[in-house]
Amino acid sequence: MQLLHNSGTIWDLLDLAFSSLAWINDLNGTETPPGMEWTFEADGSIRATAERAPTAVHLVQATNPDARDFRLERIGGQWLKASIRGTLLDRGWSAGVGFPALIPDDYLPDVHARLILYKRIASAADKDELRELQVEMIDRFGLLPEAVKQLFSITELKLKAVPLGISRIDVGESSGRLIFGPQPNVDPATIIQLIQAQPAHYSLDGSDKIRFQFDMASPEQRLSSVSGLLDRLSAKAD
Numbered sequence: 001m002q003l004l005h006n007s008g009t010i011w012d013l014l015d016l017a018f019s020s021l022a023w024i025n026d027l028n029g030t031e032t033p034p035g036m037e038w039t040f041e042a043d044g045s046i047r048a049t050a051e052r053a054p055t056a057v058h059l060v061q062a063t064n065p066d067a068r069d070f071r072l073e074r075i076g077g078q079w080l081k082a083s084i085r086g087t088l089l090d091r092g093w094s095a096g097v098g099f100p101a102l103i104p105d106d107y108l109p110d111v112h113a114r115l116i117l118y119k120r121i122a123s124a125a126d127k128d129e130l131r132e133l134q135v136e137m138i139d140r141f142g143l144l145p146e147a148v149k150q151l152f153s154i155t156e157l158k159l160k161a162v163p164l165g166i167s168r169i170d171v172g173e174s175s176g177r178l179i180f181g182p183q184p185n186v187d188p189a190t191i192i193q194l195i196q197a198q199p200a201h202y203s204l205d206g207s208d209k210i211r212f213q214f215d216m217a218s219p220e221q222r223l224s225s226v227s228g229l230l231d232r233l234s235a236k237a238d
Contacts, residue, residue: 093158096170099219101150108141121155130155146219153223160230171222174215178229180208186233194232202229 103114117137124130130152138144144152161169167181180186191210195202203211212229216222 093162093166094168095154095157096168097150097154097219097222098172099150099222100147101154102147103151104145104147107145107148121151124155124159126159127156130159150219150223157223157226157230160227160234164230164233166230169226171216171226173217175211175213176216176222176226177205177212178210178226178233184208187236190233190235 103117105111105114108114108117117133120133121130124133134144134152137148157169161178164186165181165184166178168179170177170179191204195204201213205211210229210233212225214221214225216225
């Protein structure tokens with residue numbers, strides 16, 4: 001048995017239920033509890049990695065504008081459960097850019113609304129859809145803060161990178177790298193020409209990485225450098 005002091009939140013009840021089920025399964029030798037790790041991404045999202053592929057992913061949330069008090073007797077049945085089934089993930093694509101790219105809570109305080117917009121931004125099929133989302137957000141919430149503009153810019157980079165088979169972009173003040181996934185879609189001759197033309201700026205790092213070096217102190221310079229490189233990789237070799 002498990003004793004929970006000062007219980008009353010849904011998390012206490014879930015903790016009790018899941019730990020009890022795990023204890024029973026351990027006794028029966030039928031199943032081991034799943035392992036999971038959490039990391040915070042540059043765009044403000046949370047990436048959860050499970051040891052075993054989940055059959056479903058659910059987000060359970062509630063809002064209390066008056067206090068940080070989410071006990072059942074305080075807010076009643078306001079807890080909402082929504083299936084996300086990986087829709088907040090970007091199919092293995094990620095970026096480390098060294099500057100904020102997110103929807104700040106002081107711009108949009110409602111957590112549920114922010115998550116919905118993160119999902120819509122990540123799911124945008126092209127730049128036109130991203131522009132429509134920006135117009136909608138300006139109409140609903142006001143002019144976009146820099147962090148939101150940068151979130152849209154990074155999503156535009158994703159739209160260029162994913163078709164090339166690039167799984168991750170890392171960029172800092174003076175250097176960066178593109179990491180290819182298991183199925184790159186870039187003409188090798190294009191990469192060779194790029195490195196031969198500008199060896200001081202571009203180089204290969206193993207079989208799956210391209211490194212680049214420029215003065216990229218500002219977010220605009222980083223975004224421009226990466227976007228230009230992706231455009232060059234999309235072109236066919238002469």
